Amino acid sequence: xxRRAFVVFNxxxxxxxxxxxxxxxxxxLQTHLPGFRHGVTTRAGEESVLAEQALQDDFELIVAVGxxxxxxxVADRIIASGRDDVALGLLASGTGNDFGRNFGLAxxxxxxxxxxxxxxxxxxxxxxxxxxxxxxxGVSPETPGSEGPRYFINVAGFGFDVAVIEASRGARFxxxxxxxxxxxxxxxxxxxxxxxxxxxxxxPRIDGRHLMVTVSNGPFFGGSFPxxxxxxxxxxxxxxxxIGDASALTRARLFSQVSKxxxxxxxKVHTRRDTRFVLRFETPPKxxxxxxxxxxxxSEVVIxxxxxxxxxxxxx
Numbered sequence: 430x431x432r433r434a435f436v437v438f439n440x441x442x443x444x445x446x447x448x449x450x451x452x453x454x455x456x457x458l459q460t461h462l463p464g465f466r467h468g469v470t471t472r473a474g475e476e477s478v479l480a481e482q483a484l485q486d487d488f489e490l491i492v493a494v495g496x497x498x499x500x501x502x503v504a505d506r507i508i509a510s511g512r513d514d515v516a517l518g519l520l521a522s523g524t525g526n527d528f529g530r531n532f533g534l535a536x537x538x539x540x541x542x543x544x545x546x547x548x549x550x551x552x553x554x555x556x557x558x559x560x561x562x563x564x565x566x567g568v569s570p571e572t573p574g575s576e577g578p579r580y581f582i583n584v585a586g587f588g589f590d591v592a593v594i595e596a597s598r599g600a601r602f603x604x605x606x607x608x609x610x611x612x613x614x615x616x617x618x619x620x621x622x623x624x625x626x627x628x629x630x631x632x633p634r635i636d637g638r639h640l641m642v643t644v645s646n647g648p649f650f651g652g653s654f655p656x657x658x659x660x661x662x663x664x665x666x667x668x669x670x671x672i673g674d675a676s677a678l679t680r681a682r683l684f685s686q687v688s689k690x691x692x693x694x695x696x697k698v699h700t701r702r703d704t705r706f707v708l709r710f711e712t713p714p715k716x717x718x719x720x721x722x723x724x725x726x727x728s729e730v731v732i733x734x735x736x737x738x739x740x741x742x743x744x745x
């Protein structure tokens with residue numbers, strides 16, 4: 430594959446893992462993608478600024494080096510541009526790297542991952558889109574893509590999911606999957622639940638108090654949990670998983686089941702597959718998109734599928 434490549438590095442990803450891996454990736458990129466250019470983020474959300482510049486400069490491959498948040502920020506700008514001649518490439522240095530699991534991304538083999546960018550095939554995948562207005566917390570409103578509507582490539586989450594992300598930012602010594610699992614166990618008994626209504630376009634609605642609701646494009650979240658085990662990236666659908674509020678014992682049981690995708694068998698869990706979902710809350714909620722926390726402007730959040738909206742370079 431011969432494409433003009435621009436590489437976006439997020440050194441803050443993975444609690445500094447991105448910075449530690451940058452020299453190694455640069456060396457490998459010089460071998461496998463000679464002539465590439467790159468930029469390095471210095472603040473939250475700057476991936477979107479660098480991606481916008483790469484699009485204006487007519488690069489054909491934009492490689493995002495980070496985790497789900499970095500990948501989602503770059504993907505949003507590519508999709509929003511309407512450019513179907515620009516592909517996204519992924520290199521992992523994040524905390525969860527959940528979206529990359531769909532392609533067998535070599536998170537512990539940097540050389541293999543970089544070779545994929547040069548030798549891999551291009552596929553089209555779906556994305557999700559929050560069509561209602563919101564803003565990304567901690568990101569300057571002048572940053573492209575920091576206010577909704579907004580595309581996501583992996584998952585939109587409400588409730589417990591957001592509580593875990595916010596709590597994990599205060600953890601000092603844990604990283605990766607262990608960080609999410611330990612923080613999730615803490616929040617499992619602290620989170621009070623969230624009243625909401627989930628309204629698919631064609632399937633029965635779901636009402637009540639919930640531990641969490643996710644609307645997924647891909648199956649994984651939280652560092653390997655298959656929250657939507659039946660989700661597929663190119664089926665033109667999104668998969669919702671609504672986990673009802675429950676006692677501490679039932680919450681603990683569900684937490685152990687979700688690591689194997691068995692939570693969907695519980696009577697406390699309801700799943701829906703559709704092209705569009707409306708979520709209604711008592712007050713404007715926080716939600717997460719690919720690991721970044723957003724604040725909704727209204728008490729109704731609308732999510733729809735964007736079929737085959739993104740070109741990606743993946744392993745052959």
